[in-house]
Amino acid sequence: MRLTRLDHGHGFGTRILFTVIRWMTREPVLDVIKLSKYRPEFYGQRMGDLTHAVMRGPSSWSVAERELMASTVAEALQSPWCTRAHTAVARTALRSSDAYERAKASGSDTPLGATLRILQSLSRGGDVAPELFRAARRAGATREQLEDALGVFFAFGVTGRLANAFGFEMASDRAFESGSRYLLARGYR
């Protein structure tokens, strides 16, 4: 990563934890874990609580749909690391690549498809046209669902920017799969 301290500045207990992770997964520790465990009282703990609430808290969106939203935000932000990570989680949650592709291609006349279009536009950086929200409303998306989707945007708007800025090193498919299983079993805290 672009700051040496994010690779090597962790406390003794965290370094032990990283050794255990490396031993159990036979893979390097994912950079997102190194970021969240570096001075966790400054950023990682509270942001982890927020992300867990958004991604695993009560919502009428399923976990898989929210992970698909996270990968959509990351893709629009041009964050390849987060895109691969959350695509892997969504695929695992949906139990097949086909189901993932079908969900990703949802039409704008469905609540999910219309919501993904809002997240793409928002994450690309331009103004979001009110018409996109009107379309989502016509498609049947409720205000609460759209509020929940904006929560996903907040969590991954921050994380995607940080992954890009700090220069997260791309992990192997195996490491992302292992991370996916962990995130689906334990969440983000």
Added chain:
Amino acid sequence: MPDLAKFKNAVFERVLRGGGHSSTAQRQHAFEGAREDTAVGRLTDKVAKTSHAVEESDFAAALAEGATEDEVFELVICAAIGETERRYDAVRSVLARVFEEAP
């Protein structure tokens, strides 16, 4: 969803007003996206607007200017959170207006 504002405020309170290596004023500037003609200012601006274009040289310049790694760590985080919060706030007001319209 649980009260997102509560979780966001906990993050903001810590990164902006808690202890750190950078000053609270520096963190507030990075959060607000205040343009500053310094290497750190250019880095945090890039993090906010075009994070995909950040390069090793942006960090190297900030560190060469005298910032420590911990200061840069904090200011980059504040910039990412601040930009996302501005976009979140703006789009929520669009959402509110649309749902006030007759269906």
